[in-house]
Amino acid sequence: MEGGGQRLLGAAATAEGNEWHEFGLHRxxxxxxxxxxxxxxxxxxxxxxxxxxxxxxxxxxxxxxxVCAPEQPAFVTRVVTQLEGDGYLVRSGTKSRPRFRWESRERFSASQWTGDRIFGPRIPRTPASDRPRERLLVHGAASLRTAELLAILIRSGRPGESALQAGEKLAARYGEHLDRLPQAGQAELKAITPAVAEAAYCQIMAGIELGRRVAVAAAEQSRLRRKRILGPQDALEEC
Incomplete structure (x- = not known):
């Protein structure tokens, strides 16, 4: 098992000098x-x-x-939390003693993730005014494109691909057939963009289900209002 993990890391564990050159760092x-x-x-x-x-x-x-001693325990916790937040680790077990497993470990690059974490992602940063969450707060959710709504649900991208870029890919695939998105499995979405790890998939499906329930509740309220209108006076009272 450990041998396979070491092969996964590849050059990240053996070419420290190359890593520093890759990120443009020199003594x-x-x-x-x-x-x-x-x-x-x-x-x-x-x-x-x-x-x-x-x-x-x-x-x-x-x-x-x-294993990481004498590293500070709080720092180890921080790194694991960040890996989980980026969708690379999945939590299970009890709340007091969680166990973590890798999600799509074959796509994980230790050197690239670490470099992006320390020195920033090597993709253009979107101006604050154009970011989906900021636009939602200023203009409302209805003003956002489908790709932007998906980006908010995805939350975190991958090295070289932002959440918005991942949302663009999904929107391009399902834009004209959004009714098919609720039936899509995680593997199907992940084949379109690796940003849809387990956490992102759950967030997308939860958002869809919440929207469905809101629509059902609104339709039921509309039905009840129509049922109460029995004559002209009822109609006037409803206005």
Whole structure:
């Protein structure tokens, strides 16, 4: 198991110098080899925790903290929480002792995820005024395109693909046939964009179901109002 995890990490675990070149980081000429920058220190801390997690099919926080000692336990928890938030880890077990398993580990790049976490994603950042959530708050949900609504439900993208780009892919596939989206399985959506991990899929389906229930409730209220109108006086009272 551990051998497979090490192969998964690939160059991330063996080419530290190449990683730094990839992210455009270089030591200053006067900087000693033994005094790395703050970003480099953070990168190394993240990398050690991510590599320790990547060689395990499942793990608890206590297990990972023990392996990563003497790293601070709170830092290990933070890294795991971020991996979970990005859709790479799925939580199970009890609330007091959760167990984590990998979601689509074959698509996970430890070096790229760590680099994006420390130095920012290498995709253009959308201006705040054009981001779906900000637009919803200012203009209302009805003003958003289908892709933007999906992006809000997806929440997090993947290295090289933002949540909005993932939403654009789904909208292009289902835009004219949104009625088919509720029947789509996770594998079907994930084949369109890897951003639809388990958490994102659940959020999309929960949003669809909530919208369906709101529509049913509105239709029922409309039916009851029509039923109460028995004559001209009832109609006037309803106006």
């Amino acid at each position: 200053h000429k006067g900087q000693a080899m033994g005094s790395p920058s703050d970003d480099q220190q953070r990168y190394e801390r993240y990398r050690r925790v991510v590599e320790a997690a990547a060689v395990r099919e499942t793990f608890t926080l206590d297990e990972l903290k023990a």
